[in-house]
Amino acid sequence: MADGNIGLWTVPLAVLGGAIRVSTPFLFVSLGECITERSGRINLGLEGTLVMGAMSAYGISYLSGSPWLGVLAAGLTGALLGALHAGICSLPRVNDVAVGISLMLFGTGLAFFLGKPLIEPTAARLPAIDFGWWSEVPQVRAALRINVLFLLGVALAPILFWAFKTTRWGLLIRTAGESADAARAMGHSVLMIRLRATMAGGFLAGIGGSFLSLFYPGSWNEGLSSGQGITAVALVIFARWDPMLCLWASLAFGGAAALGPALQSVGVTSGYHLFNAAPYILTLLIMIITCSPKRTLSGAPAELSITR
């Protein structure tokens, strides 16, 4: 065992490691989208935010030498894109789904444009904590090299759950999402609440992007994100807008996404691309199972255009 030859055990171990590594962007984007959607608006542009976050994190980390400044920059970029989304959506007769699509294209385009000079250089990467020190099996150690961002994300899920339930802000966001009229009657500006919720969502999605470029895969290129953002948006729907379910769903998705590389590492190379598409297929299947044409989803914010 100690020589690292653990045979087929590699696959579940790699899937576990992947669930931890790959799930982080899913986790951040879905938690961010959760906040936005709870306020009654959907931001489909988080795919663009994710890529912009990845690019700006890599750029700032390269220029400043501090990956954590990069993470902050990614979050701020995401918040800016969120503000843009919320700003346009607050105009009359503007459809939030369409604005999301436009920001998805704009965000990826802008990231490719600004990120052109960043493909060559190597930026300082985020550190990882070695939780696998007790084991002598290298695969176990690799699987348990855990990034701090993942731990932050895991901590954030129950905090959000609690915040939605008990805090004043959580209540305001939920009110705006369930009944804009009620929020207005209470004397709050629905547009302002949604602006802040969308900015917070963008902030988290940007951080999710920084994980992609600064930890895993850990470089910047134009193929970095292929649909993780939109998958995470779909994930929120079947997580029933519940931050804790977002956490479990993200882990499941990370595991599914790691299946392809894991099988490849034991020599199963046929169907590599199909296994890579596993998260999308899984999303689609879960949406097919959990959605119903007869009723709106339980837990869906009533003001959300996409579930009506």
Added chain:
Amino acid sequence: MTTEAADPVDAAATAPAADAGFLQRYGASIEYILIPGAALVAALLVFGGFVALFGKNPLDLYWYMYYGAFGTWFSWQNTLSRAAPLILTALCTALPAQLGMVIIGGEGALLIGALAATSAALALQGLPPLVVQVAMVIAGMAGGGVWILLSGGLRQYRGVNETISSLLLVYIALAILNHLVEGAMRDPASLNKPSTREIGAANMIGTIPGTDVHWGLVFGLILAVASYVLIYHTTFGFAARVAGGNIRAAKIVGLSVGKLILTVCFLAGACAGLAGMVEVAAVQGRTNANLAVGYGFTGILVAFLARQNPLAIIPVAILLGGINASGGLLQRRLGLPDASVLVLQGIIFISVLASDALYGRIGFLKGKS
């Protein structure tokens, strides 16, 4: 973004008012040209400012864009060749939009259409070219149609949001394409860039005589006009628009909304699938990952800019095809990255959506009553 969008309109608003009766009759139609036009100009101004930040002269930018898109007969042909798939992928968004559906998976239908058309051509090698070409058209349209039909069916029978499912299907289509191109359908001779075998020079659909523009443009024009007739001059199209306007009313008057959704989604996917067939049979000659260059995504923008009107899609697709065509020139002459076209497209998209807020608000277009 909106303030810029408003500027040209405001400038026009201060112009002396024209005949009130004329405006009353045509004010709404003028709006549909004036507002997207103003949004386009605003987007170009913003993009000019954006490249100015990188030390490029915006006037050079506009000149090279014009020159690369419409400046010479050569650039016109380049533009029109790129407009052809855009017309078809735009229809993939515009047709379901009549039913109030937002389908953004044209790229996936294009890829599946290309795969299906290539498979048909490879299976029918040796038959007369016309037979092969017709089979490619049918296979491409059927493949793309089924792909979007999946989204429509999921929406109708399971209530799955069609926007998200169609986008997920893009990634699944890309995975299937890569899987087949690197596996079962791979031409062993394609070493660096895994591809299928070529469909054969005889089976290519060729160019319109006297030009370098391939026949795909004619396919696009025919389908755009046919879609226009279908939507605005048939009972089916009327039913679709009723259902899009008020689904409850449509059900009450006895329209079978499910059948409408499925048919329209199939037709929409068939258009994008034909775009894939055209790219294979007129440009690439085979299927490989080169096909996923984003025609499907630009098509979404074309459809929105054309306000989902199939006839308006034609000039808008030519315009966006021109912007795509000028990308190479911007890269060579101004040293801008190839992604600058994507940035401009994103800015145009945002600006056009923001301009939706202006409809019915421009004082002088309402006319005096």
